[in-house]
Amino acid sequence: MLGFRIEATAGATRAGIMTTPHGAVETPAFMPVGTAGSVKGVTPQQLRGTGTQIILANTYHLQLRPTAQVVEELGGLHRFMGWEGPILTDSGGYQVFSLAEINRVTDEGVEFRSHIDGATLWLDARTAIDVQNKLGADIIMAFDECPPLPSPPHVVQTAVDRTIRWAKVCREVHQGADQALFGIVQGGLDVDLRQRCAAALVGIGFDGYAIGGLSVGETHEEMSAILPRITECLPADRPRYLMGVGMPGDILAAVQAGVDMLDCVLPTRNGRNSYAFTAGGPLRMRNEAHRLDDGPLEAGCDCETCQSYSRGYIRHLFNAAEMLGPTLTSIHNLRFYQRFMARIRALIREGRLPAIGEEYPIVALATSREGGSEENEWTR
Amino acid sequence: MLGFRIEATAGATRAGIMTTPHGAVETPAFMPVGTAGSVKGVTPQQLRGTGTQIILANTYHLQLRPTAQVVEELGGLHRFMGWEGPILTDSGGYQVFSLAEINRVTDEGVEFRSHIDGATLWLDARTAIDVQNKLGADIIMAFDECPPLPSPPHVVQTAVDRTIRWAKVCREVHQGADQALFGIVQGGLDVDLRQRCAAALVGIGFDGYAIGGLSVGETHEEMSAILPRITECLPADRPRYLMGVGMPGDILAAVQAGVDMLDCVLPTRNGRNSYAFTAGGPLRMRNEAHRLDDGPLEAGCDCETCQSYSRGYIRHLFNAAEMLGPTLTSIHNLRFYQRFMARIRALIREGRLPAIGEEYPIVALATSREGGSEENEWTR
Numbered sequence: 001m002l003g004f005r006i007e008a009t010a011g012a013t014r015a016g017i018m019t020t021p022h023g024a025v026e027t028p029a030f031m032p033v034g035t036a037g038s039v040k041g042v043t044p045q046q047l048r049g050t051g052t053q054i055i056l057a058n059t060y061h062l063q064l065r066p067t068a069q070v071v072e073e074l075g076g077l078h079r080f081m082g083w084e085g086p087i088l089t090d091s092g093g094y095q096v097f098s099l100a101e102i103n104r105v106t107d108e109g110v111e112f113r114s115h116i117d118g119a120t121l122w123l124d125a126r127t128a129i130d131v132q133n134k135l136g137a138d139i140i141m142a143f144d145e146c147p148p149l150p151s152p153p154h155v156v157q158t159a160v161d162r163t164i165r166w167a168k169v170c171r172e173v174h175q176g177a178d179q180a181l182f183g184i185v186q187g188g189l190d191v192d193l194r195q196r197c198a199a200a201l202v203g204i205g206f207d208g209y210a211i212g213g214l215s216v217g218e219t220h221e222e223m224s225a226i227l228p229r230i231t232e233c234l235p236a237d238r239p240r241y242l243m244g245v246g247m248p249g250d251i252l253a254a255v256q257a258g259v260d261m262l263d264c265v266l267p268t269r270n271g272r273n274s275y276a277f278t279a280g281g282p283l284r285m286r287n288e289a290h291r292l293d294d295g296p297l298e299a300g301c302d303c304e305t306c307q308s309y310s311r312g313y314i315r316h317l318f319n320a321a322e323m324l325g326p327t328l329t330s331i332h333n334l335r336f337y338q339r340f341m342a343r344i345r346a347l348i349r350e351g352r353l354p355a356i357g358e359e360y361p362i363v364a365l366a367t368s369r370e371g372g373s374e375e376n377e378w379t380r
Numbered sequence: 381m382l383g384f385r386i387e388a389t390a391g392a393t394r395a396g397i398m399t400t401p402h403g404a405v406e407t408p409a410f411m412p413v414g415t416a417g418s419v420k421g422v423t424p425q426q427l428r429g430t431g432t433q434i435i436l437a438n439t440y441h442l443q444l445r446p447t448a449q450v451v452e453e454l455g456g457l458h459r460f461m462g463w464e465g466p467i468l469t470d471s472g473g474y475q476v477f478s479l480a481e482i483n484r485v486t487d488e489g490v491e492f493r494s495h496i497d498g499a500t501l502w503l504d505a506r507t508a509i510d511v512q513n514k515l516g517a518d519i520i521m522a523f524d525e526c527p528p529l530p531s532p533p534h535v536v537q538t539a540v541d542r543t544i545r546w547a548k549v550c551r552e553v554h555q556g557a558d559q560a561l562f563g564i565v566q567g568g569l570d571v572d573l574r575q576r577c578a579a580a581l582v583g584i585g586f587d588g589y590a591i592g593g594l595s596v597g598e599t600h601e602e603m604s605a606i607l608p609r610i611t612e613c614l615p616a617d618r619p620r621y622l623m624g625v626g627m628p629g630d631i632l633a634a635v636q637a638g639v640d641m642l643d644c645v646l647p648t649r650n651g652r653n654s655y656a657f658t659a660g661g662p663l664r665m666r667n668e669a670h671r672l673d674d675g676p677l678e679a680g681c682d683c684e685t686c687q688s689y690s691r692g693y694i695r696h697l698f699n700a701a702e703m704l705g706p707t708l709t710s711i712h713n714l715r716f717y718q719r720f721m722a723r724i725r726a727l728i729r730e731g732r733l734p735a736i737g738e739e740y741p742i743v744a745l746a747t748s749r750e751g752g753s754e755e756n757e758w759t760r
Contacts, residue, residue: 036696036700036702037693037696037697037700037702038697038700038702038703038704040702040703040704041703041704041707042704043684043704043707043708044688045684061700065696065699065700066671066692066695066696066699066700070671070672070692070696073672073674073692074672074674074690074692074693075674075690079690080690080692080693080696081693082688082689082693291446291450292450292453292454294453294454294455304423304425308424308462309462310454310455310459310460312446312450312453312454312460313417313454313460313461313462315446316416316417316445316446316450316460317417317418319445319446320416320417320418320441320445320446322416322417322418322420323418323420323421323703323706323707324418324420324421324422324423326703327421327423327703327707328423
């Protein structure tokens with residue numbers, strides 16, 4: 001059973017501790033994404049050095065390659081990827097609907113074609129749980145249908161119906177007491193649908209509740225408006241996880257709505273594309289402006305990258321297509337996110353979270369997001 | 381002045397200590413290659429963890445991008461790349477002759493076109509020293525002409541004449557007392573030319589002597605045959621550096637001929653291409669055979685990779701095109717090379733270097749090499 005203790009609150013916002021079989025996690029927590037069993041370009045040791053306490057891995061990618069069976073035979077996901085801390089796996093639903101070519105979706109599940117080799121595959125509630133049981137993460141997700149936004153009302157409604165139906169099946173077939181199971185609230189931007197979905201999932205009973213289907217095309221304002229209407233329907237004593245979010249400003253809005261966990265590929269994806277996060281806003285490290293700059297990516301940052309390398313060197317690494325450019329920038333970005341979260345947690349405990357905007361002007365930059373493909377660049 | 385103390389000998393073979401402004405180096409020493417100011421895919425911290433004591437950087441690449449002036453303004457090569465240990469830079473000669481499109485070679489220098497942007501550039505003895513002074517390595521090289529093998533006799537002879545002429549200029553213009561200057565012996569497979577070149581360089585007087593123009597197309601036997609004929613002409617009390625070598629069997633042959641330093645891209649280049657070195661021979665980590673293998677790349681290896689990751693995981697990383705595949709395999713390969721060198725040094729001191737073949741059957745695999753392009757795969 002997943003431990004969760006709230007230690008400070010301010011309105012809907014809370015700070016606490018979540019305990020898993022692989023260790024404790026301070027919340028609100030940011031989870032870097034290790035899509036295929038690796039947080040891209042960063043070793044688990046470097047990842048620990050960024051202050052990361054929990055990571056996410058993608059069931060869809062791992063099931064396609066190397067398959068859950070291989071991961072299980074190689075000792076499970078923790079042993080496989082050399083990360084001894086807590087791990088969360090998603091259900092594969094989001095990736096099936098965003099990456100794969102869908103053949104057909106029925107009330108029973110999804111037939112799709114692998115984006116890697118075109119093979120025809122099937123995923124449903126039972127297989128999603130079976131695969132996640134084999135992977136062995138500390139927290140696993142119920143199988144859900146995640147439509148893009150905007151979608152016609154009947155599409156969102158059908159997705160909610162299926163998500164509830166599949167959540168029941170997942171709850172029934174999941175046996176392992178060591179793996180916490182979260183339900184996923186869908187419903188797009190329709191408050192009634194969201195609240196109906198949340199109530200149904202709470203009725204089934206889960207160890208925690210995820211909010212899916214956001215950061216998939218809507219604006220920051222739309223997301224910020226609906227989030228508190230969802231969290232108010234979720235039990236206060238269970239962790240709440242907003243999936244796939246996001247930019248620092250989105251994270252702040254989510255935390256203010258009572259969210260406890262988030263994940264996003266931005267620190268590593270943007271790091272690979274030469275974008276470095278700083279409290280004042282992003283830097284594009286390929287820029288000529290950094291050519292002779294002997295300063296660190298961010299003044300005052302205690303990360304491995306900022307302690308040893310100049311902006312000028314990192315610019316050179318990107319220009320010379322050296323692997324170390326993405327690696328060092330990803331390390332900084334991950335540390336940036338973890339320092340941001342640590343500051344959020346501290347300010348919650350001090351009862352003055354709104355002050356974060358003065359320390360992190362970047363939170364004002366979160367005005368829109370793009371969901372979907374792994375290949376998106378950061379264009380702001 | 382470069383310190384060099386020989387502490388054990390066996391025939392031509394020697395083991396000792398070289399001291400530089402940035403620390404001591406046990407010899408015979410293997411130098412990983414940080415072509416453009418980065419040992420590809422590996423951080424300086426990870427590099428230190430492999431037991432590496434000295435690295436090589438390429439003057440040609442750094443002068444093209446970001447230029448020596450930028451490196452100098454960013455604090456010199458040690459600060460620039462975050463490596464506080466000893467560094468050696470080559471003269472750029474080998475890369476000009478192997479990577480660039482040559483416009484014309486005269487007794488004064490070489491006009492060539494950059495392999496990066498096609499710009500017309502000029503390199504001669506003075507500029508090679510000037511650039512290396514700016515980079516600030518502990519050991520720098522005289523500018524040489526390095527023809528491929530086989531080449532017609534008059535080509536090799538002209539290259540020797542120019543190499544001697546340029547070496548004199550380099551010795552005259554190099555001022556920095558903190559940077560040791562090595563001459564480079566050329567002469568192909570012609571013993572008389574090699575010995576004439578060595579004698580001329582010794583007459584000029586250098587802090588150490590490099591042997592260039594090998595590992596550029598000749599066989600292992602040809603290289604092994606000529607090496608002792610060169611080293612016998614070099615002063616015993618100065619370090620000898622065989623450039624661009626190589627496979628473990630080549631390294632052994634060189635050490636047996638009295639070579640003290642070597643460099644090669646093989647551990648990292650092959651690592652990026654999924655080849656892992658082991659004492660018994662190479663493994664291709666993409667192979668299906670490793671799919672369910674929970675063992676380390678090499679049993680008994682103490683490297684970061686072998687301590688934490690299975691062959692099955694590393695195979696998966698390569699199949700999924702994850703950056704960590706090249707990184708983790710490069711770390712292992714570098715540690716393999718450094719453990720191999722440490723064992724060579726220990727056996728020299730014990731007076732039984734030939735026993736290395738029992739511990740490292742891979743030394744028998746060194747039967748041929750390919751020089752030149754950075755893109756060559758390991759095809760054995």
